[in-house]
Amino acid sequence: MFPLRLKEGPEPIFPACSGEIRRSVRMAKSKKGEDKDMGKVAIYPGSFDPITYGHIDVVERALEIFDKVIVAIAVNEEKRPLFSVEERLHMVKAFFKDTPKVIVDSFKGLLVDYVAKTNAIVILRGLRATSDFEYEFHMASMNRSLDTHLDTLFMMTSKDYFFVSSRTIKEVARLGGAVEGLVPDLVVRRLREKFKLPVTKKKHIRWDD
Numbered sequence: 001m002f003p004l005r006l007k008e009g010p011e012p013i014f015p016a017c018s019g020e021i022r023r024s025v026r027m028a029k030s031k032k033g034e035d036k037d038m039g040k041v042a043i044y045p046g047s048f049d050p051i052t053y054g055h056i057d058v059v060e061r062a063l064e065i066f067d068k069v070i071v072a073i074a075v076n077e078e079k080r081p082l083f084s085v086e087e088r089l090h091m092v093k094a095f096f097k098d099t100p101k102v103i104v105d106s107f108k109g110l111l112v113d114y115v116a117k118t119n120a121i122v123i124l125r126g127l128r129a130t131s132d133f134e135y136e137f138h139m140a141s142m143n144r145s146l147d148t149h150l151d152t153l154f155m156m157t158s159k160d161y162f163f164v165s166s167r168t169i170k171e172v173a174r175l176g177g178a179v180e181g182l183v184p185d186l187v188v189r190r191l192r193e194k195f196k197l198p199v200t201k202k203k204h205i206r207w208d209d
């Protein structure tokens, strides 16, 4: 995913990186990790299609360690996302609107190239189960081979969210299941709109039919 250069597609909303990020970078000193104004910055890349409380929990715990976290939404149309980048940006920004320590942006292409435009010192990723490990291990190794100074930090999922993934949230929501408490309210509403869910009436199944 991230180490691969993406096919040419529509221009991202922030062609190189957003004004917000550029401002942050201007504030920063030239060498990574030596920034006095920004402090320690971690970059949390992912699809966030859509953002869940599992992602949010990782961000909130990372803020105990880092001064800023950049939530970086990957533009990858090959993954056939349910939500457009604009929709995903809107949902993530809405959730963190009162958290200035979180910067929300999108990027296209190699993650290492994007990281180089910021003053992040580490890539942040979450780990749910052993099944995540192999993929994450390969990604982290590839990113490190592309940029030998770049490390990936993994945060173990919380017990409350170990079963939460964007994919299962979409599957459950598509079938009309309740995802309240697992994703922010705005995401619940957007999922309902996306799947055009009708208001369902309870139907009793008669076993003697």
Ligand code: ADP
Residues within 6 Å of the ligand: 045, 046, 047, 048, 049, 052, 053, 054, 055, 058, 124, 125, 126, 127, 128, 132, 155, 156, 157, 158, 161, 162, 163, 164, 165, 166
């Ligand atoms: P990707 O498409 O890159 O896998 P995701 O948006 O699915 O992106 O996830 C981004 C990161 O967040 C990944 O490292 C993933 O393992 C992690 N993550 C997703 N859900 C959870 C969760 N419930 N608990 C902890 N980490 C999670």
